[in-house]
Amino acid sequence: MKEYDVVVIGAGHAGCEAALASARMGCSTLLLTLNVDHVALMPCNPSIGGPAKGHIVREIDALGGQMGRNIDKSYVNIMMLNTSKGPAVHALRAQADKPTYQSEMIRTLEAEENLDLKQDVVTELLVENQEVTGVKTITGMSYQAPKVVLTTGTSLNGKVIIGDVKYTGGRQGEFAATHLADSLKDAGIELDKFQTATPPRIDQQTVDFSGMRIHPGSEEKLQFSFFQDRAEREQKPCWVTHTNERTKEVIESNIEDSPLSTGIVEGEGPRYCPSIDRKIMRFPEKTSHQVFVEPEGMDTNELYLNGLTTSMPEELQVKIIQSVPGLEEAEIMRPGYAVQYDAIPTYQLNSTMENKRVKGLYTAGQINATSGYEEAAAQGLMAGINAVLSLRDQDPLILKRSDAYIGVLIDDLVNENPKEPYRMLTSRAEYRLLLRQDNADLRLSEIGYDLGLLSDEEYQQVRKKDTAITDTMQYLDNNRITPTKEVRATLKDLNSGGLKKPVSLATILARPELDYQDLNLLVDDLPEVKPEIAEQIEIETKYRGYIEKQMRQVEKFKKMEKKKLPEDIDYSELETLRTEAREKLDKIRPVSLGQASRIPGVSPADISALMIYLETYKQDADDEEEE
């Protein structure tokens, strides 16, 4: 039987990151997947990034993950969203050339020294004494490993649904993992049903774009990765059209055929990706909904109809599509469909991504009740890293809510046990002014470097950037300008207000209308810096007050995180807690008072009760020591 340090099941977005992290950290790694042609497949929308998701991609990059680098090599359209809403929520988003995204990822996996990629169907998790020992496949092969990362996406007991047709499958054109689901249950893992759906794809040759609004990509050169400077790629536009009264009519008069009415799909679906049927039923007063028509790749005719998600019978899908201006003649290439699948409710998940019931088993991605490529990749990376750290008896990597969106994501999962597939939103991050996509490298690359996931060269680049920022900030704080006639005239030319007394350059730069380069007109020896450094400096000077406010909030947050809850608390004995709180705390077993306070169902009064308990517990422990 062949032995590995780490076996990863499923080469989706989570699995690829997990396997790469493990291999790059020096562990022998096996990546098993149903179909090698489907590695890093994007079964739904062709885009990566956007608000919060783009932040995650940059964090993955700063930690030494692959997603950002891979999309930089394969986008067909890239733009920065939200530029008017504040630097914290600027969001980079790319449309992918799906086939290239996959082939670039396969190339990377194949090139990785410690990594074996094999096509096989895992049917069984080998477990002894609630500890994982390896996996078994459909062909009868077994592989031994002390750590297994499970990232099977929507495959567990997956069922594909179109209209009243329902068949077994992990997604369109792929097996479901049925045996594996049974094996997990045998190991004591509880499963819960979820669902998600995807819109139909149509043939570009049957579309009339003349009445649609065009969305070209950015003219400015943009990329996700902080590290490898990539050449700009040729871009393809997206298009926008709208549904109308006719669309509404088609859906309303056939609503009995919608899964909403038939109830054929089981489990909760994501609110942020509602089907067009659901949108029309929920918001009947809205007669027009946007449809984004997006390319699936550079060399394919397939177009993705973003906004027309539905799993109604295919002939109705045709009617719905053809009611939309520009799509009157459109031909479906692949119909939209829904998939229902089993996921692992996350009260069984530790912050390290390890399962609480089976030691050595890590789970990541859609299987953890999340949705989205970026969310999956982030979890995969963390699961891979922590599997290796645990193998080496090293401290786990747990990112705090104040460190990264990835920290927020995992903390939410562990505490909240999502009732629908979880998606990252910027509004979930309470310290988002500090967790910007532009500073992910400054926040996280030291961790990536220490883990061996970033090269010396890459890390040095960030160090240099950091030093340049500090030095330049110092220069700006220490150098003043005096209100001479010339200075006042220059300021006036720059449409900036007057100046009465000498002020530091930092104070001048804080004026909203001025940018770093403008200072060149006021002083002779302004340090020359790269645009990304000027950007950091502008943010820091202009929003200093707000940044400091958030830092104070973080201090408060950290204080509560430091109050550790003993591992052996018997919550059922703590009668000062309300019953609901007792149950929730027992199920989730938070490590700190801070974490406890984020569990829904634990009230501020319960937290006070826990604080009192902690005090007495400490005293008891002290007393025992004395004895």
Next chain:
Amino acid sequence: MYSNDTIAAIATAVGESGIGIIRISGPEAIAITNQVFEPKQDKDLNEVESYTAHYGHIVEEEQVVDEVITLVMKEPKTYTKEDVVEINCHGGTVVLRKILDLILNQGARLAEPGEFTKRAFLNGRIDLAQAEAVADLIQSKTEASMEVALDQLEGGLSDQVNDIRQDLIALLAHLEATIDFPEDEIEDFQSEELGARIDTVQQKIDDLLATSERGKILKEGVEAAIVGRPNVGKSSLLNALVREKRAIVTDIPGTTRDVIEEVINIDGIPVKIIDTAGIRNAENQIEKIGVEKSEEYLTKAELILLVVDISDGITDEDKRLMRDAQNKEVVVIANKLDLEHQLELEKIKEILPEAAIVKTAAIANQGINELEDAIANLVYSGKINAQEETMVSSLRHKKALERAKENVSDVKSTWEQGLPNDFLTIDLRAALEAVNEITGDAVGEDIIDQIFADFCLGK
């Protein structure tokens, strides 16, 4: 640490009412009562239905202690969500204490102040704001403050705070929706609308905070000082007030006997009169307090009862005191007023144009009602209507609201500077957190739920 034992206490304030109630709560409440209660009809309290009343006697060694009605309420539909028994007896303090002793001897524990409420709260029966209202209720001294506490208990405060909370959540949800779903067709806030919405929340917080001063007055009382030059009738005024309105709290136990607070109840407002020792012993001591001492009280008290003897005319000393009282709430008591001194009133109005003036011919006999009305009017004046208003009476609530107020005014200034929307959310969120401290909610999913409830989002 509390365990689920059975607790008992006298539930009515000692000596205040005709009947007294003893309340017992906990798993043994019924069994314990059964040991000391002898029903008229032969029955066993352990077997009676919930929410039934039983007439009988409390007995000690076969001696009847009092004639009582016993109310049996079984968990979970009770105030504490535990078994509760209430013994209604006629007896005054002595009998009440006697019965309580009997109950305690049977194994109940004397409840700590507010412990019933604590249990109700811990058992999930009431929320934090309500629990604090009960604490106020326990401490409140007069009916008016009782009403505020009752209103809060019935969720009056929770309603108002929730209203503010909903405004904040709706604002945040809108801003966040445009940030998290930039390509969905959500209308961005028009700048003026945004400013107006911020103002609305600000106003609501201000209004609620404005009541906190009154909440405090109703709970803790108004500090009043009687001032005036010697021999104008201060002590007879005080004695008259005290005689009429039985003092409800007497001296503050403590280190010094120098200061006594007489608390009198005027239309439900506890009015504390700061006084020196031995007023009642040495009738005229208060009269010995000269202008200097009066001035000292003038600065301390919230309400000034300034006594002038009109028959002497308005003296320079009177004028000085009046000027010192200019920015206080003042009632001028014009003693020995008759027609020929009518002119003097003008002089008072010159210095204290806003002051209420109560005329008395002989304080001990006349004018007390008018004086009380004047005091009540002062306290109840302004836009606040004590009967209907929800008030903030807990210091913790007040502090939380003050923080929310500060946060919202930061939001406003961010808006005024024209900074991008994201910056508005920082302080809005902080305001929401402050308000949540009152209601006990967590921020969590609320905003996100609201986003999806309000907007058609997602592709």
